[in-house]
Amino acid sequence: MEIGIILFPLISFLVVGLFGRKLGDLPSAIITVLGSFFAFLLSIPASIKALSSPFSVPLYEFISLGNYTLTLGLYFDPLSSLTASLVCLIATLIFIYSIGYMQNLFGQWTYKFYAYLSFFLFSMLMIVLSDNLLGMFFGWEGVGLASYLLIGYFHQQKYATNSAFEAFVMNRIGDWLYLFGIFAVFYLFGSLNLLEIFEKVDAVDPKLLGLAVLLLFGGAVGKSGQFPLHTWLPNAMAGPTPVSALLHSSTMVAAGVYMVARLYPIFESAPQSLKVVAVIGGLTALFASLSATSHTDIKKIIAFSTMSQLGLMFLALGIGDKSSAMFHLTTHAFFKALLFLSAGSIIHAFHHHVHEIYEVGGLKKYMPITYATFFVGALALAGIFPFSGFWSKDLIIGSAYEVSFGLGVFVSFVSFLTAYYIFREGFVMFYGEERHREHFEEEPKESPSIMLIPMLILAIGSLVVGFFEGWYVGVLGDKKEIHLDIAISSVVIALAGIGLAYLVFVKRVLDPEKLYQSLKPMHTTFKEQFFTEKLYHKILAGGYMLYSKVLYTVGERQLIDGLVNGSYLMAGFLGRVFRNLQQGRVNLYLLFLSVGLSGLVLLTLLWR
């Protein structure tokens, strides 16, 4: 039964991938939705069973290595089964939404898109449910491949293919570290099975374990778009919006956080390495939210917000608060998917021709449902009571204050920025003058209901999921109290951020354009992600390109080609020289014969 959770997406991937062209695009989409929906249905009884007692499902033994056998299997415990349900639910909703979003592309081999989506879901479920590190690595690579294919889905656009390349390369760096982490774990524990590893955690050398943990975390940094492997995440917005929503909520970037939570017993026994996790997470959270305050791309602002929220999750993991990190991952999946789908709804209304928030404005009147869902998502992200983000973020802020007051203030500042940038985006797009009139003749219309229904379901989810906080934390074997003072202060801080955005972008107390002009250096720095992207693209990638060009012109063109061409030129030259000897004259041949013979005789005589 439980195996169906990963089998349904796999089957729909195979069916759509192999026969999608014959089936047509709409049936392919329906098969994809059904595949993930059945997986979701099956994951519910599995979760209920796992909540009472964790269990394993061995599937297949594929390589026997003398004293160790590599196996493929699933492991269900509260963490993995609840995450699997979450992934399937969000994926199902996004798949339904994508039918509406991709409608204009139907008939252009869009079945490929659905095959990739199913594969994406299957790979993510492999990561979540695998009972050993190798199966996890398989899924890890699978989501990397699927994200590459989906980010570069509009492959006629140079920007999209470049972004896909960038995502793949950045992930590759992370995957490389992760693979070495797996080697280190196998070296230390002699096993890749999660349960066996957890049993032996105390028995191994903590210093080596710390190194292994850091390597594994390197994989999470790549996959979750944390500093310094972050630049692919905003550029991944080149893909279709449902892909961004999927990538940023339930699959792909969540894999990094989930992996750390999954292997938390190992991470816990290497506290020095956990500090690295916390520092990287905190740094990314601040860095990304500062970038988000200045960016103007509709989807990139939300992408930076994902980066920043993932940073907060890593920070929570780093300070030893696994349950709140995972709970934030859960709530984040809802409201981030919602925000992306709302942004996609706006993009869809303008026939996929808007990208900047300043290209639109005053959309509240035209798209009331999108307006409502976007603001539900934004309120949840900002952490306003009683939306889901409030509950999960409050847990993280509470843990941060427990560690030190400074860290608490830091997290509060990040959530202030979060509230500011997401409402900046919302206010610019939905209020103010109707800037889109300059570019578009027709009036924007609300999206079709096949797109609105998943958005509404996610909006309801973003509203109510927060109330399961106590239950979720309890299920993961933890206990948390809501600190009233922290709760109130964090809501006040979030409201301050919203208020600032409201004053600037709706009331225009300060003219935003003039403000940008006067703070131009700072604005540019934030917008350019502190020039890290420029650094990577221009200096690292550009330097590498230059290096290759030099190697090409000198090594390839001169040296190797010179050798090859030189040998053929030399052969031709010698041929032309010696051809003159072959004139077909018997007398000359005789002369050569006698000269050669005399030479040989002379040689033998002189040799003595």
Next chain:
Amino acid sequence: MKMVPLEAYLILSIILFGLGVFGMIVRRNLVTILMSAELALNAVNIAFVGADAYLGLADGQIFALFIIALAAVEAAVGLGIIVAIFRLRKVESSDELTDMRG
């Protein structure tokens, strides 16, 4: 009886052989080339016979007889070929027979 020394035979043989080869190289007339070849063959005969007389053996003389037979055959076949070429192509110079050119 006074023996002719071996060196005399060999020197004569070398001179004749050299003349034969020289003739084959420098002359263009096909019949002359054939004659030069005969000269070279007979130079070898002299060397064989001279060496035999010096050593008191008979092998060289047998070999010389073989070579004489061979030279006769060669002359017959060679002349036949030359006549055939002359009939076919109306040439008698080896310079004009460059079909073996590579």
